[in-house]
Amino acid sequence: MRLWKQVAATTLAWGLAAASALAQALPGPVVNTAWLAANLDKVQVLDLRGSAKSFTTDPEFDEVKGKKVVDEVGGHIAGSRLMEFKTIRVEREINGNKVKYMVPERAVFEKMVQDAGIDGDKPIVIVPVGLSLSDVNDGMRLYWQFKLYGEDKVAMLDGGMAAWLQEGRPYVKDALVAKVGNWKSAADRTAQLFADSTDVAAIVEKKSAQLIDGRELPQFHGLMKRDYVYAYGHIDTAKPLSPDTTYKKDGSAIKLLSANTYRGVLQAQGIDPAAPSVVYCNSGAQSSLPWFILSEVLGNQSAKQFDGSLHQWTLEKRPLVGAVSLN
Incomplete structure (x- = not known):
């Protein structure tokens, strides 16, 4: 009888733990x-x-x-x-x-x-x-x-x-009360998710992955640039992913597309959704949605972000190509 109670208690504990984990699941x-x-x-x-x-x-x-x-x-x-x-x-x-x-x-x-x-x-x-x-x-x-x-x-x-x-959901205007949390970094996934300029240069040379430029097409083609990017054009071999193909508007709210739609959008622009990829933009913000689409929506675990993007690339005087003549 004692053994039965022990097993039952253990089973109950496991069940409660599983329920707790499920409650916390996104x-x-x-x-x-x-x-x-x-x-x-x-x-x-x-x-x-x-x-x-x-x-x-x-x-x-x-x-x-x-x-x-x-x-x-x-x-x-x-x-x-x-x-x-x-x-x-x-x-x-x-x-x-x-x-x-x-x-x-x-x-x-x-x-x-x-x-x-x-x-x-x-x-x-x-x-x-x-x-x-x-x-x-x-x-x-x-x-x-x-x-x-x-x-x-x-x-x-x-x-x-x-x-x-x-949608008319409730909001409050309370002042933020200072609080220190206890969140801890569980791992460093730099090798998995982060690309630096040396990695990108190797990709250009060996064509070992696809480069994806997440900027607007006028910047990709060198018709304009941001002031903290020091050359016109794009990194050699990069394919553009036009930002206006990555979202929809619902009233005034910017919303995401479905996985199937994203797959078609990428393929229509010559991008393989499943291939090893490095995304970049001007400074590593605008490329975050393309990375999210590849990695989190489409499950491409070989997608990385070039954090320094063209700001770092051109600071290091590495070359860009494809600038259209402005004359």
């Missing part, structure tokens, strides 16, 4: 507003914005063709923690060059996350502003940094705060 790398609303008590909401000011102000709405849309995001989901996008990337010295907009070193990022009040016991849902593609890329960039440092219980809110507000 449905995937992307969640929608309905799922988040139903599971707010099971996750940590991490709001990512360009400025903290709107965290405590009312949103502004407009009406387009009889539908309420968000003109300016304001307020936040109750219980949200906050990070400002400008704080999550840093300047690092690489081979004698000061390279901007890089992922922080592991210990630095860990402290950033802790200072934002994030703990290690619940999944994290990143909520970008969601009004522009750059908002989405900002969120994807933070997601990539979490994955780089070993966090698997993380997801993106499709449509961001714009979708939440557009």
